[in-house]
Amino acid sequence: MKATTLACAILAASVATASAETVLKLQTSTQSGAFEYIYLNEEWGERLRAMSGGELSVEFFPINAIVDRTETPEAVMAGVLTGDLTAVSYCTGRDPAFAILGDLIAGYDTPDQVQTFCRHGGGRDALQELWDSVMPGAFHVVGCGAVTKEALVSKVEIRGVADLDGVKVRSPSGLAATVFQKAGAAPVSMSLSDVFTSLEKGVIDAADASAYINNSTSGFHQVATYPLYPGIHSMAVRQFTVNQGVWDGLSDDHKLVLETWFYAAYDDVRRQLDLQDRAQVAEDIAGGEITIVDWPQSERDAFREIAVEAWEETAEKSAAARSALDAHYDYMRSIGLLK
16 A cells, blocks of 8 residues: 555656746846837737646746846846846946847848847857856856837938938947947937937937837937938847756757747737837828938948947957857858948
8 A cells, every 4th residue: 555655646746747837037128018028928928838838937027127137147047037038238248249249239220130140140159158158057048139120319310321420319338339439420328218308408419219119109209300210220139048957957848949939929029019110100200290211221331331340349359259240240241231
């Protein structure tokens, strides 16, 4: 009897272990009220459970909810978080390579190109190699990609590179500011919360802010009626990481599910944001009070050539930055963005 009871107990324990649900606690780089956060939570949270037969689920947290956005990697390594869905550029202070992999200013024409670089062009591998050099054994990079190309808010008509001369542009410090400066603009560093008042009072003429729909809902177009769309500069890259110990404990099937889930989710988010941008642009054009400025490809190419100088300066700051930029170059040449 005792042997039978023991055998049943072992069998029950093994079944419970096999069917135990792994909950991924992921901090994101978006506010709880942002479209991206809400859409991921409502549309893609349950899908992970369905895709894994109920064995994987996800709990999302907004930016800074558990730890400061710059401390997310340590939280993942320590197991406070299972992983993250945050902007790579938050880690620029760790190595200049994060600036290059996090947002290659003026490098790409579309978010799809960035996501293809991450998934098929060596970007994910480059990011994993970088993290392994900074925090060995901390976590596995499941994937990365951009969800939108930021539009540029402007009070003045900027129809090409020459029109940037002397324009006071709100810009984050670092690579973005260097690119704008080399193009003749005058970068000004300030909080996003100060942009509206600064535009209104003429402290700045233009601003690196966010996607077109976000700029619109923030009211920027009320005082800056010459937005550049599609944008010319920023496409922030998100990374999806999982604690290395958790990753190693997953089955090969579950690892494949997570990779498939991430790219499917972010493809969907990217397309949804694009649809929202386009709908708002159409509405603004019909309203007649906002002038949408769309640079011709020749001007975008000229801006990219200027940006290369800034990329190279950043690449000289570390061996990892050089390697990261070379990974971009290989892919960009393969699709004809660079000669």
